[in-house]
Amino acid sequence: AAFIYALIPDLSFLASLTIAACLTPTDPILAAAVIGGKYADKHVPAHLRHLLAAESGCNDGAAFPFLYIGIYLLLDRTTGEAMRDWFLVLWLYEIVFGVVFGASIGFGFRYLMKFCEAKDLIDRQSYVAQYVSLALLTIGVTTLVGSDDILAAFACGTAFAWDGFFNKQTEAAVFSSVIDLLFNIAAFVFVGAWTPFSDFDAPEFSITVWRLVVIAL
Numbered sequence: 001a002a003f004i005y006a007l008i009p010d011l012s013f014l015a016s017l018t019i020a021a022c023l024t025p026t027d028p029i030l031a032a033a034v035i036g037g038k039y040a041d042k043h044v045p046a047h048l049r050h051l052l053a054a055e056s057g058c059n060d061g062a063a064f065p066f067l068y069i070g071i072y073l074l075l076d077r078t079t080g081e082a083m084r085d086w087f088l089v090l091w092l093y094e095i096v097f098g099v100v101f102g103a104s105i106g107f108g109f110r111y112l113m114k115f116c117e118a119k120d121l122i123d124r125q126s127y128v129a130q131y132v133s134l135a136l137l138t139i140g141v142t143t144l145v146g147s148d149d150i151l152a153a154f155a156c157g158t159a160f161a162w163d164g165f166f167n168k169q170t171e172a173a174v175f176s177s178v179i180d181l182l183f184n185i186a187a188f189v190f191v192g193a194w195t196p197f198s199d200f201d202a203p204e205f206s207i208t209v210w211r212l213v214v215i216a217l
Contacts, residue, residue: 007215010206018070025063031056036180054158061098061151065090094148101145102152105138106159114165127166132179134160 001020005013034040035049068090072082113130116122135153142152161167201209 004215007211008206012074014070014074018067018074021063021067021070024066025059026052026056057154057157058151061095061148061154064095064148064151093146095151098142098148098152099155101142101147102138102155103159105141105152106134106156106162109134109156110160110162110165130166 001013001017004019005011005016008016011019031052034044035052040049065086069082069086072085072090073079076082076085109130113122113127134156138153138156139149142149200207200212
């Protein structure tokens with residue numbers, strides 16, 4: 001935030017803090033290039049790949065406190081109101097409730113899958129389908145109630161696969177890898193399509209290409 005504030009003088013420090021909170025988290029899509037594929041399997045230790053996957057998955061949601069403290073201070077009339085909203089709305093409702101809600105769904109689904117497996121009520125294709133359907137269910141419900149969908153999905157996946165049962169059942173399937181690759185490529189194409197490259201040079205906002213290059217470096 002201090003670096004952005006120094007390089008783009010027309011921004012206030014709170015605006016710089018808000019932008020910095022958007023830029024700081026490790027992007028899960030970019031992390032996938034390090035933690036997956038033949039090169040990663042051969043040269044990156046498993047514990048390091050798991051750590052990077054966990055860190056990139058959770059820190060998008062963990063950056064919310066830094067993002068919203070800047071937004072609340074910019075929008076609320078007083079610092080007291082901003083701190084109240086930051087604690088009650090963000091920490092308690094979006095973060096704590098989102099994590100507990102997501103973990104509860106993952107925990108419940110894990111036992112439901114074990115029950116279905118014990119009673120022979122599920123086939124191999126349905127096992128693989130849980131990979132997408134559970135994520136969409138968690139994100140959809142959490143978004144509808146206005147909580148943090150990213151952290152909820154991460155907590156759900158962690159609770160669901162905690163004991164390795166799901167991984168053992170789907171270790172021969174490549175569907176999850178295909179879905180990962182498809183979403184990664186689609187995300188890069190989508191972001192590249194809507195990025196307003198013409199706005200990268202906006203002297204009226206003290207935004208110039210050389211400043212952005214230095215910030216990126």
